[in-house]
Amino acid sequence: MIAITGATGQLGRLVIKQLLNSVPAGELIAAVRSPQRAADLAALRVTVRYADYDRPESLATAFAGVRKLLLISSSEVGQRLPQHRMVIEAAAEAEVELLAYTSILHCDRSPLLLAAEHQQTEALLRDSGLSYVLLRNGWYTENYMAAIPTALQYGQIAGCAGEGRLSSASRSDYAAAAAAVLTSPAQQAGRIYELAGDAAWTLAELAAEISVQSGIPVSFDNVAEADYRDMLVGFGLPEGFARALADSETGIANGELFDDGRQLSRLIGRPTTALSVTVAETLTTLNSGSD
Incomplete structure (x- = not known):
């Protein structure tokens, strides 16, 4: 069973x-906080089990009989470490044979604020006694797609990444990598994958791509980190999260989210999704929604 x-x-x-694509639905477990949101997965005959990172008793039940477990890092920045600890302890108790964890690119040396909880989680795994594999995911291209409507409205993308190059990939690329590791016949325990897109780009190049595809001129406005943080807070983001995102953009400027090792494309057996493709998909969705 894979959970x-x-x-x-x-x-x-x-x-x-x-x-x-390769595993019978009956061998998959969707471990979720809200089972009612997983009706579509249940309809595919995937087993749905209640699993709340904050309720260890639910994790013990969810992981019963599980051989391989994918721990997708919690979305609750600031609460990730205690939540991940609960999962790791429950996995050890359930005698899971392999735990795969979605970490962050170059976690061991990353100075990013967002890297801290990943570094602490990796340390927990090292001390857990579990066999584990680290999927150090780079930035998702989709992280910037939410900015396209505003860019089209005002003709501008703001940020503090300067001329830094970002080796992003799509969520589907990272999902394919996780699936490849979980189904690989090769030994995965102890492996560390630094996963990033084949082609790196700057925010100015993103603005240019949006301009070409939309026909609307869009430019990149590079601002100070503090100004960008305040801008994000103005958009409604919590101050702590806005601070972490602005810090990540400064990290991009310093090359912290650049990687040209191409481990991701080798793992999934194809090139990673180009920036132009994700921009095109986003614009198509926006245009269909406005019809």
Whole structure:
């Protein structure tokens, strides 16, 4: 049995979709906080089990009989460490044979604020006695797609990444990597994958791509980190999360989210999804929604 935590999230659903290409639905477990949101997965004959990161008793039941477990990092920044600890302890108690964890690119040396909880989780795994594999995911291209409507409205993308290059990939690319590791006949315990897109790009190049595809001129406005943080807070983001995102953009400027090792494309057996493709998909969705 293979279990996926956070299975109703954006990445989790894609992982299950990938796994269904080679794994019988009856061998998959969607471990979710809200089973009612997983009706579509249940309809595919995937087993749905209640699993709340904050309720260890639910994890013990959810992981019963599980051989491999994908721990998708919690979306609750600031609460990830205690939540991940609960999952890791429950996995050890259930004698899970392999735990795969979605960490962050170059976690061991990353100075990003968002890296801290991943570093602490990796330390927990090292001390857990579990066999584990680290999927150090780079930035998702989709992280920037939510900015396209505003960019089209005001003709501008703001940020503090300067000329830094970002080696992003799509969520579907990272999902394919997780599925490949979970189904690989090769020994995965102890492996560390630094996963990033084949082609890196700057925010100015993103603005140019949006301009070309939409026909609306869009430019990149590079601002100070503090100004960008305040801008995000103005958009309604919590101050702590806005601070972490602004810090990540400064990290991009410093090359912290650049990687040209191409481990991701080798793992999934195809090139990673180009920026132009994700921009095109986003614009198509926006245009269809406005019809």
